[in-house]
Amino acid sequence: MAALAALPVELLDAVLSPLSHNLSALAAAALSCSALNPSATRLLYRHLSLSAYAHNVGVVGLLAARPDLAALVRTFSVHLDDADAAVLPTYADLQRALALMTNLTSLALYVDATASWILSPPLPQQPQRKDKHREGEKAREREQSDILEPVPAFYPRLEHLTCNFPLDAHLAAFLGQVPALISLQLSSLLSDQMAGATGTQSEPELDPAVVQVSPSHIPLLEAYTGPAYVLPSLASRPLRAVHLSGDLTLDLLPSASAPSPEPASSALRPAGAPSSSELDRHHASGSRADTDNSDLLGADSDIDTGALLQVMSAMTSAAPAQLLEALALAYPNLVCLRLMTTRALWDLPDLAFYSRIADTLSTLPHLSAFELSGIHWQSRRKSPSPAPSSSSASSSASSSSSVSESAVGSQAAATEWISPPVSPRAAELPPDDEEDLEDRDYDFDGAFLDWSY
Numbered sequence: 001m002a003a004l005a006a007l008p009v010e011l012l013d014a015v016l017s018p019l020s021h022n023l024s025a026l027a028a029a030a031l032s033c034s035a036l037n038p039s040a041t042r043l044l045y046r047h048l049s050l051s052a053y054a055h056n057v058g059v060v061g062l063l064a065a066r067p068d069l070a071a072l073v074r075t076f077s078v079h080l081d082d083a084d085a086a087v088l089p090t091y092a093d094l095q096r097a098l099a100l101m102t103n104l105t106s107l108a109l110y111v112d113a114t115a116s117w118i119l120s121p122p123l124p125q126q127p128q129r130k131d132k133h134r135e136g137e138k139a140r141e142r143e144q145s146d147i148l149e150p151v152p153a154f155y156p157r158l159e160h161l162t163c164n165f166p167l168d169a170h171l172a173a174f175l176g177q178v179p180a181l182i183s184l185q186l187s188s189l190l191s192d193q194m195a196g197a198t199g200t201q202s203e204p205e206l207d208p209a210v211v212q213v214s215p216s217h218i219p220l221l222e223a224y225t226g227p228a229y230v231l232p233s234l235a236s237r238p239l240r241a242v243h244l245s246g247d248l249t250l251d252l253l254p255s256a257s258a259p260s261p262e263p264a265s266s267a268l269r270p271a272g273a274p275s276s277s278e279l280d281r282h283h284a285s286g287s288r289a290d291t292d293n294s295d296l297l298g299a300d301s302d303i304d305t306g307a308l309l310q311v312m313s314a315m316t317s318a319a320p321a322q323l324l325e326a327l328a329l330a331y332p333n334l335v336c337l338r339l340m341t342t343r344a345l346w347d348l349p350d351l352a353f354y355s356r357i358a359d360t361l362s363t364l365p366h367l368s369a370f371e372l373s374g375i376h377w378q379s380r381r382k383s384p385s386p387a388p389s390s391s392s393a394s395s396s397a398s399s400s401s402s403v404s405e406s407a408v409g410s411q412a413a414a415t416e417w418i419s420p421p422v423s424p425r426a427a428e429l430p431p432d433d434e435e436d437l438e439d440r441d442y443d444f445d446g447a448f449l450d451w452s453y
Contacts, residue, residue, distance in 0.1 A: 004035035012039040019043070045072040051079035060090055063097035070100035077108040091115055096122050099153045106160040113187055116165040119174040121150035152177050159183065167230055168211055175217045184218065186226030188245035228252055228314060241311035248314040250323060254306055254330040306330050310366075315340040320372060321356045328363050337364075338371045354419030361417040370417070379417045 004012070016036065019025045020043050030040035050056050060078065063070040078094065081087055091111070095118040098107075111118070158178045164187040165171050175181070212233040221237040224230070228244040231252050309331040316323050320341045327337070361370055361377065370377045 004033065009039065012036065013042070016040055016043055020046070042072050045069050047075045048073055049077045052081065057090060060097055061093045063100065064093040067100045070097055071103055073101045073104060075106040076101060076104055078111065080111040082112045091118055094118050102153050102155055104155055104158050107158060107162070109163040111164070113164050113166065116168055116170040119170045121152045123150055156180060161185070163187070167213070167227070172211050172213060175213055178218065180220060181218045182220050183223040184221055184226065186230070188227050236305060238305055238308050240308055242309065244314040246315070248316045248323070250318055250326055253326050307333050309333065310335040312336070313338040317342045319343070321353060321360070324357055324360050328360050332364065333366050334364050335366050336369045337367060339373070341373050358417040358419050362415065375420050377417050377420065379415050382416050
């Protein structure tokens, strides 16, 4: 026992780490001796996945009552039924537990969509006093409760958030406490406030009264999955992948005056890495180039965040060709694009429609995969241009440098997109002559005998 207590904590953690997927073995190790208890307890509560199917929902109440255990949780996932009277105490415990799990790096809440209040801090509990002066102290306690306001918890390490809540006041306030968030997944359902304001269950109109994400919240967000109407409020984030639900309309996209696409070396650089021009500016000033994403965005407020987007999936009721042209202007460095449209493409079997889309796709220099309503488009490299003549080969050095600068721009024309086969129209045959119809003998009697064996 004394020998185990003398070992470093890091060594004990390394010894018990192979048991991280065997919860029963970790629990036994935690109860075996006091020397192994701290390390085993940390591993036991580091990654939690709770559900009624696993019969471990009771851990929520334990975390709410034990702040020391709640501080050990790094990834937390919970599945709960609807917030009816039977499970309402569990939701209250979950609210208190979330306020204590401030060291989370990943949070997944698969709970009732109307229970977003669990993201707000719980009200402070007042101690119950039982004395004869209780009636006289009610007014004083009520006054103190008005002064005591719940302090929101701060999650400096939370990077991934998944929940089936719509964007409401509770969720918007919670996003202000997660500055390191890089992945966000929301529900496509509408809150009661939005549904009441619009009077329909369709996508809400962009109204200042509708809750939106504050411009200062989640500045490092790179991946978003959720309703399309939230996209405008995320325009200043360095998004690289978006998967939108609902209707993506033209008014949700940035203005058409988007800058020209960046070169491939800067547009497809690793997440948070500065461009070559920014590195030159840093070296010229004698300062060290900082590759942190937040510092880069803060140093250069004019950066085009639309040029960072590489993966997009959306559904739209707008005209596909018109929407695709707007997407090409707003997000010029797309690599993978998937669009689902509510319009029947077989009503547009003309070649001009597909040629317009193919021309728009050719303006995206880095696009490698495109799908429109389940139709996968293929691309191919264009044949190289003919070799220059001897007179052009002996051009000046200044002209050769200009050609090298425009080489990146010619990459957009190096790929052409092949439209899918156009649905053929019904062949228009000349009408049959009535006299020929009378002379024809189809021999239906003989055919019937053949079919009837």
